[in-house]
Amino acid sequence: MENFTDEEEAISVDEEGFPSLQLPSEKDGSIEVAEDSFASDFYRCGTDWSCLVETTDKSSENHSHHHHQKKLKQTNLFQMWGFNKVEDTNVDSTSALRSPNEANAIYNTKKKNNSKRPMLGSIHQNDKENHNAPRLGPAMNPRIGDSKRRACPFYKKIPGTTFTVDAFRYGLIEGCSSYFLSHFHYDHYGGLSKGWSHGPIYCSPITARLVRMCLLVNPSFIRPLELDIEYVIEGVKVVLLEANHCPGATLILFHLADGRCYLHTGDFRASKMMQSHPLLANQHINVLYLDTTYCNPKYKFPSKEDVLEFVVKISRNYIKNQPKTLIVVGAYSIGKECVYLAISKALGVKIYANASRRRVLHSFGWSELSGGLCSRGEDTPLHVLPISSLRHETLKKYSETYKRQYTAVLAFRPTGWTYSETTGNQLDLIKPNSRGNITIYGVPYSEHSSFLELREFVQFLKADKIIPTVNIGTSANRDKMQSYFQNWLRLKDS
């Protein structure tokens, strides 16, 4: 995922998504720092971004620099970049006029699968970066000139190339001739639709199929790349690697002609397998664009295998005690298939999913999964439902349909993580939410790296520079993450 949640001080940026440089021009009034020199300075520096302060600007960081060093490093840096508090005079004037959204969605029984919605109900309509971070101000959400369109943020652009990653919601990006898509989740493909015409889209074969099937993008723009194969695109060697996230998700490795090497993780869950991958094992990485979703020590969760084992164990127990139990697994779009597949295999039952979901699941070309699907809910006690319907009321209503066959409902909500200080790694401490004959388990089946997995990956890769791509909405978060990276690499080296 990629989102910004916290508030951010208002910051100004240029049209490239780089923070705008508004240096006090005491020399001659003209700012001579060209955009690319700024960009290259940015990318040249290591994980210690503060080196930019010294090399580029000395005037704006003179006072109180020495005592609060740690705290002010990035603050000063961002100040240097023009990340100053500025008045947000450019507020979208129309937004103030909009009537407040009453959001009174009590019970909407209207059916919604009849329209041309691409896949599991409606899948492309909203935009997380937009609404979760509108107060980022123009910072990471820059707008181009007066228009309402945001500019592509700098960390989605691969320096030294004409490539961007997961940057479809910015219209035509100047200087971008190839658009990479790391995986098929809304917050990454947002902006892609039938009318896309801004350039070729490079992605894995599975993602390519989904882009065509679900978004109806013109196939002439879709360029599937096999995993683990080196392609040369505009003089840059590119390889997609398995990301261990959702089906079709990839890491993207860029080998520039000048020898520089960049790795973009998209969304991923770091694993030991990645460390033995021949293309990563002995590869010096200059810049790592890192999925930092759980880059905080409070996020400790078990391996996928442990969670699957737990889910299977619970399912078996329920069936044993209550043979007439309907098992429901929640899922949104793609991802977490293993949860219901594991139950299906353990209990020897088929998996029911609605037609649109089946279409998507079949498109993976994963025969084990395809073979386990069935199209009639009456034929199996294992159902996949949208995660939004995993609530007591909804499940109760749903089970009414099958009341002849089932007297109880056991539901699993693989929420990525279920936070509980005490639970931690110990799955057995997970308490289900039960009401009547409906039981809902939240299980920490994550498709992002845990804090420790992230640390291990970073220490393995030893990239010169790390650019986090998630939770970067506040300078406090950015500072915190950079200091983790520094510690991880310092302790490892010395």
Next chain:
DNA sequence: GCGATCAGCT
């Protein structure tokens, strides 16, 4: 009228 985008919410 349609697709895209918005705020609010989970």
Next chain:
DNA sequence: CACAGCTGATCGC
């Protein structure tokens, strides 16, 4: 908390 959206309202065309 924050996963990866969902929903209804509104905007631009």
